[in-house]
Amino acid sequence: MSVGTLLLDLQDLDLELARNRAALNAMPEIAELAKKRRAYQKLKAEATKLYAQRKDIETYLKDLEGQEMDANDDVRIAQQNTDSSDYRAVQELELKLSNLAKQLDKIAYDRREYERQLADITAKQNQLADYTAKFEAAFVADTKAAREKAAELTESIERAERERAHVLEQIPEQLRKRYEKAAAAHGGLAVERLEGNVPSVCRMALQASSMSDLARATGDITECPYCHRILIMNEDGEE
Ligand SMILES: [Zn+2]
Known part of the structure; x- marks a missing residue:
């Protein structure tokens, strides 16, 4: 997983x-x-x-x-x-x-x-x-x-x-801490998934260019440029 x-x-x-x-x-x-x-x-x-x-x-x-x-x-x-x-x-x-x-x-x-x-x-x-x-x-x-x-x-x-x-x-320590912080900041909704080019919580569509930039720079787990939640780019990606 x-x-x-x-x-x-x-x-x-x-x-x-x-x-x-x-x-x-x-x-x-x-x-x-x-x-x-x-x-x-x-x-x-x-x-x-x-x-x-x-x-x-x-x-x-x-x-x-x-x-x-x-x-x-x-x-x-x-x-x-x-x-x-x-x-x-x-x-x-x-x-x-x-x-x-x-x-x-x-x-x-x-x-x-x-x-x-x-x-x-x-x-x-x-x-x-x-x-x-x-x-x-x-x-x-x-x-x-x-x-x-x-x-x-x-x-x-x-x-x-x-x-x-x-x-x-199963979650690395650093990411755990990041999650706790984001959860506290966003009333429990710390994580969103990318659906097409739209993050599932803030629903602000990402430009194709920024999507590829994000993916290249940070891999499957990044930060939404709009709401700053943890953004899962590719849920089923290999670790
Ligand atoms: Zn967002």
Whole structure:
């Protein structure tokens, strides 16, 4: 393989490496996953909030249960302790029972309200749990896909790096340095090949006279008189 071809191969590998490294560093999937992770944390926070609300309501309901038992006890005690032959005592009892009945009504009313709230929260919790489960499954799949894509990119980067080392070995030291310099100066596009009388990158047609001058003076590898890239005059030439 001619050194010119090796240089062009080296450039292809470097361009591929730059492309794949940039793609790996800027994978949109990574930003997307970070966004989803934040959304997931919000779902978890929402679940915690609902759980706390549920606990509060369950506590209220338990309190009401205690209040109801107390009120019923009071009714029983009042009835037991009233002398039914004593008119005033009976009247007091009636008043007391009427108050206790109101208390029990209020308790029943509050209980219905809390039970309604509890049913509401249960529905929300179920809905959230369903949604969270689906979200988790999608997140796991997305993470897997992103990981696979990153692994593929990493693998092709490593393959290109190995190839690059192999190509580099075959290029003389001086030319290597020239390539690195030209690559830095031309944003990675250090080498162009002559296609007819037109260099492949800058596309400035060479005069027939300057072509033969270049070939005579420097052989297969020269410098483009226009853009100063490394110009491969004859890719398949003998070394
Ligand atoms: Zn050129």
